[in-house]
Amino acid sequence: KSWVSPPLEETGYSSFDLCSNNSKDDPYTGLLNMSGMLGQYVHLFGEKLVRRRPLKPREESESHVAHLNTFDLVVLGVGRILRPGVYILAGKVAKFIAGPATVICFLVAGLSTMLSGLYYAELGAQVARSGSVYFYSYVTMGQLHAFITGWNSILSLVIGTARVAKAWSYIFDRLIGNHISQVLQEAFPLHMPSFLATYADVFALGLVLLMTVLVLGVHESALVTKVSTGLSLLVLSLIILSGFMKGDLHNWQLTEQDYTLATAGSNDTSRLGPLGSGGFAPFGFEGILRGAALCFYIFFGVHIIATKGEEALTPHRSIPLGIVISLFVCFLAYFGVSAAVTLMVPYYQIHPYNPLPQAILHSWGALAGYVVAVGTLCALTSRLHSAVCRMPKLIYEMAEDGLLFRGLTRIHACAHNRVKSIMAAGILAGVMALLFNFTDLVDLMSIGTLLSYTLVAFSVLGLLVIFPLESAPEAGTSNPLKSLCNPISTTPTRKSGQIVCGCAFLLVLLLTILSLLLALWPSRVFSGDPGFTAGAVLLLLLIAGITAIIWRQPQNPSPLPFRVPALPVLPVLSIFVNVYLMMQLSSVIWAEFGIWNAVGFAIYFGYGIRHSLEEKRDPQPPASTSQTLHEHTPSAESS
Secondary structure, three states: OOOOOOOHHHHOOOHHHHHOOOOOOOOOHHHHHHHHHHHHHHHHHHHHHOEOOOOOOOOHHHOOOOOEOHHHHHHHHHHHHOOOOHHHHHHHHHHHHHHHHHHHHHHHHHHHHHHHHHHHHHHHHHHOOOOOHHHHHHHHOOHHHHHHHHHHHHHHHHHHHHHHHHHHHHHHHHHOOOHHHHHHHHHOEOOOOOOOOOEOOHHHHHHHHHHHHHHOOOOOOHHHHHHHHHHHHHHHHHHHHHHHHHOOHHHHOOOHHHHHHHHHOOOOHHHOOOOOOOOOOOOHHHHHHHHHHHHHHHHOOOHHHHOOOOOEOOHHHHHHHHHHHHHHHHHHHHHHHHHHHHHHOOHHHOOOOOHHHHHHHHHHOHHHHHHHHHHHHHHHHHHHHHHHHHHHHHHHHHHHOOOOOHHHHOOOOOOOOOHHHHHHHHHHHHHHHHHOOHHHHHHHHHHHHHHHHHHHHHHHHHHHHOOOOOOOOOOOOOOHHHHHHOOOOOOOOHHHHHHHHHHHHHHHHHHHHHHHHHHHOHHHHHOOOHHHHHHHHHHHHHHHHHHHHHHHOOOOOOOOOOOOOOOOHHHHHHHHHHHHHHOOOOHHHHHHHHHHHHHHHHHHHHHHHHHOHHHHOOOOOEHHHOOOHHHOHHHOOOO
């Protein structure tokens, strides 16, 4: 059927009925008929947005043998989460945003990421098959949800690659005396400082394109991943040990007098960052939240553990433990690095693009600084290779489903790799490395990561009430309020599913309004301003009431390897934290993020919705009326 409209005869109206009222007693019948047709169109269009990817039978040869224990999952998670980007991020956040309280920023980001990791674990348990988060979203929540998740995951992967190339460029440029940046500033200046970098980083573009060409002939190997992780841990360990050996606690208690002395003793005061109020948190609680929003992306990748449910020996135990332990190990590394840097160098003197070698140089001398810089470049090189290898996989998967252009699924006849997907991802990452500065890339990746975490928390709320397709309507619920607070059925029904989905959407709206209120006018809310305080209290009461309604609804009784505890409170709390931290990012980043998603929606509504594989199949029931997913998992398809 055409997605634009159903055949006219299926609506019960004739073309004469719709165009003429002469044969009708009621002059408004034609208008009512047109309204009915419009309702049909809207209903059919809405069903297309929630079509699920069916789980197909697969061959026995495709099945995975469970072999991963908790330690294996921890190694996998640490290898994916631990990012060389911290080499620059720690200095940037410490100098301009949070000061020594950068360590608290990593703590806040790590705790919220841990909650999101648990949601990923339950989402994977619903399917119990290895696959991407995009695949899980498509199977459980429907097409539009999956496209938004996949499109923003592509953003995170592409920006992650561009960010590594940018970090490589900055550190190498600093190592040779800033000659590259000086030449590029004169040759390729950009005159849009609010949106773009001050100059076009042709060197970073060349790095990405060179690695893309290399990846066309070489697949990602486990050895490269292990080398990258090992070098990163070695460099970070040296920094942390140096911080404890050469650090000075006075650098966490700096005053205006110290700043004055630094200004008087410096020949170039332009390199000094702002003092703020001094002390451990010189930019206050607002700076900590702003820094936490930026630090979120550094923990991106924890979902890789949740996608290994089929290969884990004891998924109900090892997956949540693997997520928690991996995040804790990476948090210790990031905490140690940020603490070491701020202990060795006053935060306002930290170099924003080369903090670790500068800190070592400040404490141990030039030779040690060069050794750390070279080690950092080696770690970044192997990480860049891994990042370029991972980018095309999701693009290829979405194109194979028809949500992106099918030309991206071309496989090279000789090399047997995804040549079009690799080239598209490499060009996109290279352009971003060329035009954007490191801070903007971090901001964009953070907002994309926060949105992904919000979507997965929303998914967990929606999956509370998956009910059988053949479930009978709930009887005896003539009183709507009674069905909200005291449902008769003890198992999920169509009505309870509609209630939970409606309440979940309303919760997101109210939490967004509350986050805006607290982000834009925090002083008025907490100072006792009658209007703002009353508004915040009213929003909190509404949120609590709607959460209670969701809690009262019958939940899916099917056993799963893992369930998130304290439902639905934890997902609601996670959504609020994620949305509130998103509000800490600048309007420029929101504009750039909006442009990215506008392009994505144009592709989806202009191409994907009409060319998806689901459009060629028989209409599927929407996610909210699906059967319990774990009942279908023996025939699940690996992504």
